Amino acid sequence: MTGSRTRLFHRTTAVSARVILRSGFTDATGKYLTDTEHTGVWLSDRPLDEAAEFDTLLVVEIAGELVEPYEWVEEGKPYREFLVPAAVLNAAATVAVVDEPVISEPDTKLIIAALSGEDVGSFRCCGCDRIEELGLWSERPPCRWCGATAWQYVSS
Numbered sequence: 631m632t633g634s635r636t637r638l639f640h641r642t643t644a645v646s647a648r649v650i651l652r653s654g655f656t657d658a659t660g661k662y663l664t665d666t667e668h669t670g671v672w673l674s675d676r677p678l679d680e681a682a683e684f685d686t687l688l689v690v691e692i693a694g695e696l697v698e699p700y701e702w703v704e705e706g707k708p709y710r711e712f713l714v715p716a717a718v719l720n721a722a723a724t725v726a727v728v729d730e731p732v733i734s735e736p737d738t739k740l741i742i743a744a745l746s747g748e749d750v751g752s753f754r755c756c757g758c759d760r761i762e763e764l765g766l767w768s769e770r771p772p773c774r775w776c777g778a779t780a781w782q783y784v785s786s
């Protein structure tokens with residue numbers, strides 16, 4: 631295999647994450663706003679906010695050419711999404727749990743900023759209330775004034 635490995639994300643519940651890490655992914659089936667049924671595991675190229683019970687973020691590393699045939703292309707979507715058969719992932723992917731930067735959940739403003747394609751936003755430090763411009767999707771560093779690691783999204 632010559633292609634580079636790509637890093638994708640899958641958000642799930644803590645219980646499901648444990649099952650995935652132990653036994654691998656399981657296909658889900660749904661219509662996903664289309665007319666026909668589709669089967670696979672949803673992955674995205676950046677963490678997406680979902681329902682609060684989906685509180686565990688998995689990072690999935692796999693050769694890019696294995697997932698590209700399963701890209702779920704939609705007009706104007708600012709991130710890439712894939713619906714990959716579980717068998718492909720279980721054969722070729724490495725999976726780990728991500729320690730996420732703290733985001734107030736579920737933060738609809740953050741979702742809106744992401745959907746409008748913004749990469750940077752204003753975050754309020756939960757320790758000292760100072761505002762810092764930080765990447766929406768990069769790991770957020772500790773506050774340089776007070777060292778707190780929790781940030782609340784304010785606006786872009």
Ligand SMILES: [Zn+2]
Pocket residue numbers: 755756757758759760773774775776777778
């Ligand atoms: Zn601070």
